[in-house]
Amino acid sequence: MxxxxxxxxxxxxxxxxxxxxxxxxxxxxxxxxxxxxxxxxxxxxxxxxxxxxxxxxxxxxxxxxxxxxxxxxxxxxxxxxxxxxxxxxxxxxxxxxxxxxxxxxxxxxxxxxxxxSNARKKQIQPKYIADFNMKDESGLLPNGSTSKQVRMENARQIIVAFIRHVGQYEKLLDKDSPMSLLWEELFTWGNANGLINADSLLIGIPQDDPSVTPPEKQRFDICVQIPEFRNPSGHIGCQTIPAGMFGVGRHYGSFDNLADTYVHVYDSFVTTGKYNLRAQTPFEVYSYSNVKGDIRIHFTDVYLPIEKKKQNKGD
The missing domain is CATH 1.10.10.60 (Homeodomain-like)
Known part of the structure; x- marks a missing residue:
């Protein structure tokens, strides 16, 4: 080539x-x-x-x-x-x-x-719903809400193709966000190379902490799971999400208040004192439907890398 x-x-x-x-x-x-x-x-x-x-x-x-x-x-x-x-x-x-x-x-x-962190614990809690399957009176999942349920998952290694967006994370939530277009480009590339199917995971990787990294330098990788590692093709790259233990929480609907789900998972595992956060980047897995190229997100599972906290002798 x-x-x-x-x-x-x-x-x-x-x-x-x-x-x-x-x-x-x-x-x-x-x-x-x-x-x-x-x-x-x-x-x-x-x-x-x-x-x-x-x-x-x-x-x-x-x-x-x-x-x-x-x-x-x-x-x-x-x-x-x-x-x-x-x-x-x-x-x-x-x-x-x-x-x-x-x-x-x-x-x-x-x-x-x-x-x-101590002050935050005293503030009002996120908009929770009781469990992963709960719906409101209209039969719809509450939009922009966090499930109280969390789970621990030993995830396998995941290989992804990705396109990197650099800029303020919140821009990805805008009406004119490039996210759908970038996923469409990934699907087109993946289908042309026979690398994706209906079971391929749709994943987002926020590489930076928005409270640390300046907005104009924040990196977000828009990803789709593929079965094997490929060399970069133009601006479409490939990377591996390492296997490991994760605390997982679910967020319903739009990405509004998604940060609340991160906080809830962190508090459920790390703030309790039972787990530490591992030095690995968190990621998001999206439940979606692809309607004629239009990617529609139904809920988001947030994966925070954790490890069992080592107990000191005598504890």
Whole structure:
């Protein structure tokens, strides 16, 4: 197959972005990434900056710090461990970089979100419904509501084809959202390659925490399950959702108030003190119907990666 120059660049950059997000703790120097992409360091630096809008070094540093900020919010991991996992050699160098990025020290950042979490618990609860099958008086599922029921699921590895949307998550909820068009493009590509069928899962992966990452840089991967890994094709990429244990909650209807379902699952498993949140990206699985290319979402299952909390001796 003969690719145009732009297609070759798109595929190389997309492959590199997936490599970066799955190897943030590894050596991600310019020369290493350029070799991965198949370009000289000079050429790769130029096309990366043109495509992403940030130099490679700054992009990697930002993702590492944002991941550390997220872990500070949701875990009890030692700051030194987070620093080392973020590619910093000392607690001090990590603290300086973190302060430059977020305006506060890691300790101050963690304390702020701990206070906010405690205050949130006292606020009004989301609009719950009793169980997955409950309907209102009209016989319809309440729109934009969260089921009180949650479940734990040991999910298998899932391979997905995806198109990445970069920009404010809330824009995907707009009337003129590109989400349906992007899924239609994925279905067209998947059908042409014999990779999808009526049982293929429709999945969304919010790669960033919207309370951490600036709106214009938030990454959301619109995905469809495929049976085997494929190399990138233009701006359609491929990635793997690792197997593992997940806490799962269900959200009905439109994406309004979807954040409430994330909070409910988190509170049901992590806030209780029985589980920790694993360092894996959450994802969403959509129950849908495809009516002549029109994707209609009925409910959304939110998957939060969890692990059993280790008990200290004597507990």
């Amino acid at each position: 003969i690719f145009t120059t732009n297609e070759k660049y798109e595929q190389a950059i997309l492959s590199t972005l997936i490599h970066i997000q799955t190897h943030l703790e590894a050596d991600l120097k310019l020369d290493t990434l350029a070799e991965h992409a198949g370009f000289s360091a000079y050429h790769f630096h130029r096309i990366f900056r043109e495509s992403i809008g940030e130099p490679v070094k700054e992009y990697v540093r930002r993702l590492r710090l944002e991941k550390a900020a997220y872990r500070l919010k949701v875990s009890e991991e030692a700051i030194l461990r987070l620093a080392l996992e973020s590619g910093f050699k000392t607690h001090e160098s990590f603290t300086r970089a973190f302060r430059r990025q977020f305006g506060v020290t890691p300790n101050e950042y963690r304390d702020h979100f701990l206070r906010a």
